[in-house]
Amino acid sequence: MLTILTKSFKYTMMIVCINFILINSGCAIPEINNTEPSHTKPKYSLSTMADPNETFVIDAYDPWERYNRSMYKFNANFDRKIYLPAVSLYHSVTTPPMREGIHNAFNNLSEVSILINALLQGNFESSWITTQRIVINSTIGILGIFDAANEDHELIRQSHDLGQTLAHYGAKPGPFMILPLFGPSTLRDAIGIAGDYMIILNVDPAGLYEQDILIQYSIEILNCIDLRDNINLEYYQTQSPFEYDMVRFIYLKARKYRTTK
Amino acid sequence: MRHSKNFNIIGYTQLTTQQFTTKFFLHLSIFTSLVTISLCTTQKYNYPYENPLTSTIIGTPRLYEADIPVDIPIITHNITIDPNREIPELFWYQKQLTFSYAKQPKPAPLIFILAGTGSGHESSTMNFLQKIFFQAGFHVINLPSVTHPNFIITASSHFRPGDYQTDGADLYRVMKKCLDAISNDLEITKCYLTGYSLGGAHAAIISQLDHLQKKINFKKVLIINPPVNLYNASLKLDTLLDNNIPGGENNIGPFLNEVIEQFSGIYLSSNFIDMNKDFLASFFQKQHPTDAEMSTIIGLAFRYYCSNMFFISDALTHSGVVIPKEITLSSNDSLTDYFKVFQRLSFSDYLQDILFPYFKSQNSALTLKQFKQQSSLHRIKDFLQSSQHIAVMTNADDIILSANDLTFLQNTFEGRITIYPKGGHLGNITHKENIKNLIHYFKDH
Numbered sequence: 001m002l003t004i005l006t007k008s009f010k011y012t013m014m015i016v017c018i019n020f021i022l023i024n025s026g027c028a029i030p031e032i033n034n035t036e037p038s039h040t041k042p043k044y045s046l047s048t049m050a051d052p053n054e055t056f057v058i059d060a061y062d063p064w065e066r067y068n069r070s071m072y073k074f075n076a077n078f079d080r081k082i083y084l085p086a087v088s089l090y091h092s093v094t095t096p097p098m099r100e101g102i103h104n105a106f107n108n109l110s111e112v113s114i115l116i117n118a119l120l121q122g123n124f125e126s127s128w129i130t131t132q133r134i135v136i137n138s139t140i141g142i143l144g145i146f147d148a149a150n151e152d153h154e155l156i157r158q159s160h161d162l163g164q165t166l167a168h169y170g171a172k173p174g175p176f177m178i179l180p181l182f183g184p185s186t187l188r189d190a191i192g193i194a195g196d197y198m199i200i201l202n203v204d205p206a207g208l209y210e211q212d213i214l215i216q217y218s219i220e221i222l223n224c225i226d227l228r229d230n231i232n233l234e235y236y237q238t239q240s241p242f243e244y245d246m247v248r249f250i251y252l253k254a255r256k257y258r259t260t261k
Numbered sequence: 262m263r264h265s266k267n268f269n270i271i272g273y274t275q276l277t278t279q280q281f282t283t284k285f286f287l288h289l290s291i292f293t294s295l296v297t298i299s300l301c302t303t304q305k306y307n308y309p310y311e312n313p314l315t316s317t318i319i320g321t322p323r324l325y326e327a328d329i330p331v332d333i334p335i336i337t338h339n340i341t342i343d344p345n346r347e348i349p350e351l352f353w354y355q356k357q358l359t360f361s362y363a364k365q366p367k368p369a370p371l372i373f374i375l376a377g378t379g380s381g382h383e384s385s386t387m388n389f390l391q392k393i394f395f396q397a398g399f400h401v402i403n404l405p406s407v408t409h410p411n412f413i414i415t416a417s418s419h420f421r422p423g424d425y426q427t428d429g430a431d432l433y434r435v436m437k438k439c440l441d442a443i444s445n446d447l448e449i450t451k452c453y454l455t456g457y458s459l460g461g462a463h464a465a466i467i468s469q470l471d472h473l474q475k476k477i478n479f480k481k482v483l484i485i486n487p488p489v490n491l492y493n494a495s496l497k498l499d500t501l502l503d504n505n506i507p508g509g510e511n512n513i514g515p516f517l518n519e520v521i522e523q524f525s526g527i528y529l530s531s532n533f534i535d536m537n538k539d540f541l542a543s544f545f546q547k548q549h550p551t552d553a554e555m556s557t558i559i560g561l562a563f564r565y566y567c568s569n570m571f572f573i574s575d576a577l578t579h580s581g582v583v584i585p586k587e588i589t590l591s592s593n594d595s596l597t598d599y600f601k602v603f604q605r606l607s608f609s610d611y612l613q614d615i616l617f618p619y620f621k622s623q624n625s626a627l628t629l630k631q632f633k634q635q636s637s638l639h640r641i642k643d644f645l646q647s648s649q650h651i652a653v654m655t656n657a658d659d660i661i662l663s664a665n666d667l668t669f670l671q672n673t674f675e676g677r678i679t680i681y682p683k684g685g686h687l688g689n690i691t692h693k694e695n696i697k698n699l700i701h702y703f704k705d706h
Contacts, residue, residue: 042581043583046602056601057521241569241573
C-alpha cells in the first residue's frame, strides 16, 4: 500500500514539477504588462460591437489562460516531436490485432475505477454492466485482451471517472487547465485524474505495479502510447488561430454534459 | 410533334439541300456539344436530396458515393515558399507550406487538386478526390486553399487572399515550387488541374497564367462548382446567416449562443464520435431543420472560415481593423475577445477593410465597385471561351450561383459544361456519377 501511495505521490509530483519547470522556464507565463502604452483604437472592438451585459458562449472561467496557452504550445510540441513519432514506431512494430488486444487489456484494467466511480455516483445500472464486463473480459476475453463483453453480450463500456464523482457530490469544475501531456481539464478533473490513477494502482488486479521498476515504466509508456494511438486528433489540426478557444469550449461543454446527464 | 415544331422554328423547311446539310451539321455539332447538359438534366439523376441546402450540408450519403480505397500511400511534404519571410511567434506552428501527394509506381499523368474556401490539403473532400484520382492511375498533388491559414501565413504574397488574379499567381508560384520539390520522386507524363468551389475559380485563373507563362503546361483543366464572382457568392453566403437571425443582425450574439448550445447538445447526446456526414444525416432525420436553420448552419460555417482569414490578415498586416495596429500578439495572449468580434464581421467587411485598401494603395483610381467586379470569371471570359481544354461541372441549384451566373457558365463553356440538376454547393461531388464523369473527362483522349 505504501509503495502504491508513494508511486501515486511521485506521479502527482511529476505533474506539479513539470508545471513548475515550465512556468519558470522559456515557455513560462510572460508577466502581464499592466503599463502598456495606449494603442490606436481599432475600427471594431468588443466594446463598440456588443452590449456590455452580453454573455458569450465561448467565455469560460480561465484565470490561468496565459499559462494554459503556453502549456497548449508545450503539449503540441511534445506531441509532434515525441508522442506521435513514438506512436508511429509502435505501429511499425505491431499489427492491428496486437494493438487492439493491448488497448482492450488497458481498458479492462481501468474498468475497476469505472466500477468504483459508478458505485460512488449511485449508478447501479452502470455498476452492474461494468461488473459483468470485468468478469467476462477477464475470463472469456483472456485477461481483457478481447472485449468479449461488448462483442458477444452488447455490454458497452461505461464512462464514469472521479471528476464526475466529485461533481456528483457538488464540487464545481474550478478553473480551466491545460495539463502537461494530458491536455484540457479543470482543477476538479485534474484531481480526478490523479485519484483514478491511484485507484488503479491500489487495486492493481494483474499485479502489474508489483513488478520490477523497469517493467512498471515500460507498462506505463505502453499505456501512454496506446492512449495517444486512440485519440484521432492532433494539436493545431484545425489550423485555426482560435483552436484553443474551441477546444476549451468543447471540453467544458462535454464535461458539463457528462456531469449533469 | 414537338420536334417538328422545333425544326420549323429553326427554319429547316425553307432551306435548299446544301443549306440544309450545312445547317443540319452545324446544329448536330451544337447538339452533341450540349449532350452532356441534356444527359444530366433529362435523364434520371439518382441523387437523394431535392433541397439544395440539405445537399450542401449533408453531401452524398454513402449508398450513392463512389467507392474509394480505404488507404493509399500519401506523402505529406513541407516546403519553404519564401525563405526571407519572418513568421510571427503567434503562428509558431506554421513554419512551412504543407501539401500532400500520392505517387504511382510507374510513369503516370499528374493532377493538381485545389481546395475550396478555408480548406487544407487534407480536408475530407480533398482526401476523397486524392484517393479517387490515385485509384484511376494518376499521381495526385493536393494543395491548400489560398484562404487556408497555412497558405496565408507561409505563401501568400501580401497576406490578403480574396483577389482572383493575385491569388491565382500565388498558387501558380506555389504549384511550380511543389513540382520542383518532388519532381525527382515522380515520373510525370503530363499535367492536369482541377479545383472545387473557390479552388475551381483559381483553376480557371491559373489556366490563363499557364497559357501565358507555360511553366507547367496543363493539358486539361476541370472546374468544379466555381463561384463566378467571388464577392457576389460570398454575399450570398453571408446573407444566409444575416437574414436568418431572429430579431435582425444586432441579435447575432444571443443567436450564436443559442445555435452553438443546441448543436453541441445534440452532438454530445448522440453516439457519434466524429462530426461526420453520418452524424449530420442522423441529426437531420431526427431534427428536420427548417430552411432558415439550414441556411444558418451554412452561413456559420462560412463565417468561421472568414473569421480565421480575417484575423490572420489583420494580425500579419497590422491593418488595425480589430487588433490594434501596434500590438504584436504572442501565442500566450488571449484571442477570445478578438474571436467574438470577428464572428460578427462578414466577408464584405473583410473586403472593405482589408482587401480594398491594399489594392487601392496600388491603384488610387480604383473604386470599391470596380474592385468588387474584379474577382470574376467574366474578366477572362474570352480566354475561357476559346480554351477547349477547360471544362466545368456544376449544379443547377448551386446556392452560390445566380441565374445569371449559370447562364454565363453555360454560354462561356458551351459544349464543355456538365450541369447536374441537383446537389447544391458541392453536395454531390462524391456521387458515383459525378466521379465517373470526372475520371472519364481526364482519361478521355
